Amino acid sequence: MRIAVGGASGYAGGELLRLLLGHPDVEIGALTAGGNAGTPLGRHQPHLLPLADRVLADTTTENLAGHDVVFLALPHGHSAAVAKELGPDTLVIDCGADHRLVDQDDWNRWYGGEHAGTWPYGLPELPGNREKLTGTKRIAVPGCYPTGASLALAPALLAGIVEPDVVVTSVSGTSGAGKSLKPHLLGSEVMGSASAYGVGGTHRHTPEIAQNLGRVAGTTVTVSFTPVLAPMPRGILTTASARLTEDSDVEEIYREAYADEPFVHVLEDSWPATAATLGSNAVQLRATVDRDAHRLVVVAALDNLTKGTAGAAVQSMNIALGLPETTGLTTVGVAP
Numbered sequence: 001m002r003i004a005v006g007g008a009s010g011y012a013g014g015e016l017l018r019l020l021l022g023h024p025d026v027e028i029g030a031l032t033a034g035g036n037a038g039t040p041l042g043r044h045q046p047h048l049l050p051l052a053d054r055v056l057a058d059t060t061t062e063n064l065a066g067h068d069v070v071f072l073a074l075p076h077g078h079s080a081a082v083a084k085e086l087g088p089d090t091l092v093i094d095c096g097a098d099h100r101l102v103d104q105d106d107w108n109r110w111y112g113g114e115h116a117g118t119w120p121y122g123l124p125e126l127p128g129n130r131e132k133l134t135g136t137k138r139i140a141v142p143g144c145y146p147t148g149a150s151l152a153l154a155p156a157l158l159a160g161i162v163e164p165d166v167v168v169t170s171v172s173g174t175s176g177a178g179k180s181l182k183p184h185l186l187g188s189e190v191m192g193s194a195s196a197y198g199v200g201g202t203h204r205h206t207p208e209i210a211q212n213l214g215r216v217a218g219t220t221v222t223v224s225f226t227p228v229l230a231p232m233p234r235g236i237l238t239t240a241s242a243r244l245t246e247d248s249d250v251e252e253i254y255r256e257a258y259a260d261e262p263f264v265h266v267l268e269d270s271w272p273a274t275a276a277t278l279g280s281n282a283v284q285l286r287a288t289v290d291r292d293a294h295r296l297v298v299v300a301a302l303d304n305l306t307k308g309t310a311g312a313a314v315q316s317m318n319i320a321l322g323l324p325e326t327t328g329l330t331t332v333g334v335a336p
């Protein structure tokens with residue numbers, strides 16, 4: 001199976017290629033970029049030695065056509081035009097946000113411009129998603145924050161044990177912001193400091209989290225989401241909470257919800273930490289009850305570039321193509 005990666009010089013593109021180099025059914029075809037087209041991949045992804053001499057092509061439909069699978073790891077708003085020109089037989093996997101949202105008003109408010117449509121959503125662990133991914137030729141990969149937040153709260157909302165009004169705080173590593181130069185991500189700004197941003201319900205992942213949880217709960221879910229930037233290259237640690245409507249064995253609800261999921265690990269003896277998930281497609285999570293506050297509290301850790309993007313893309317590709325879901329993916333992290 002020949003694959004192409006649009007945006008191969010970026011963080012998500014690099015992680016896709018790291019995983020795809022270990023996928024037994026994949027042959028790596030075209031690799032494209034924006035301004036860095038014409039330069040060797042090794043200059044941008046020195047960890048991908050087997051591909052170091054490959055020269056990046058321009059991100060055009062012509063260069064990406066003729067592959068069985070095309071991954072698009074491009075900035076928001078750039079995937080739709082490319083995807084439209086790729087034939088219906090090509091599996092197109094968009095790591096950006098262009099095809100995630102269902103509601104036109106949400107799209108207009110949070111992104112704007114023409115809405116390219118909604119594709120099957122690459123978070124197989126949410127009810128109904130795995131079936132929609134099977135055999136599809138178009139996949140929208142979730143945002144990294146919605147992955148942690150949705151997996152943290154879905155079992156409780158599905159079981160109906162919490163109010164549909166949730167609070168989520170997620171600490172993220174800096175690679176979540178992409179590779180292009182951003183003054184607030186300069187080492188001197190980030191090192192030795194954690195800082196909140198997108199505060200007060202202004203982050204564009206808020207509607208995506210609400211969309212996922214609303215679908216699970218069968219009712220509108222209000223989401224108060226705060227992202228926090230931390231001085232680490234990768235990883236997301238999410239703390240999510242909601243008021244309980246009844247006394248329940250939350251540990252058992254979470255254990256059962258994810259018992260058959262190869263990539264979601266419910267911890268019993270320790271609390272999730274990002275370091276344990278680095279480079280792995282695992283989400284580690286644990287739920288408990290804050291008895292005095294009468295709230296469910298869930299902590300979830302994942303690698304924003306693996307399960308948060310590229311790993312989810314490969315996992316979803318496997319499902320779409322009828323391959324074993326775990327092919328080319330690991331739950332083994334890198335530590336310390």
Ligand SMILES: NC(=O)C1=CN([C@@H]2O[C@H](COP(=O)(O)OP(=O)(O)OC[C@H]3O[C@@H](n4cnc5c(N)ncnc54)[C@H](OP(=O)(O)O)[C@@H]3O)[C@@H](O)[C@H]2O)C=CC1
Pocket residue numbers: 006007008009010011012013032033034035036037059072073074075076078095096097142143144175176177178179180304305308309
């Ligand atoms: N980083 C993360 O944790 C996550 C990222 N994503 C999504 O994945 C996508 C890529 O993100 P990320 O890898 O972090 O971003 P990067 O900035 O690291 O990479 C962007 C890639 O797109 C290319 N590119 C930029 N502008 C253009 C253009 N005008 N035309 C064609 N190619 C272009 C860049 O090429 P060049 O080097 O030439 O500029 C580079 O290869 C985004 O949509 C992002 O939202 C999703 C979930 C998590």
Ligand SMILES: CC(=O)N[C@@H](CCC(=O)OP(=O)(O)O)C(=O)O
Pocket residue numbers: 095096097142143144145172173174175176177178227229
């Ligand atoms: C730390 C950081 O800046 N993170 C990014 C989220 C990256 C991501 O998941 O997602 P998209 O695919 O939706 O861009 C941000 O807050 O914009």
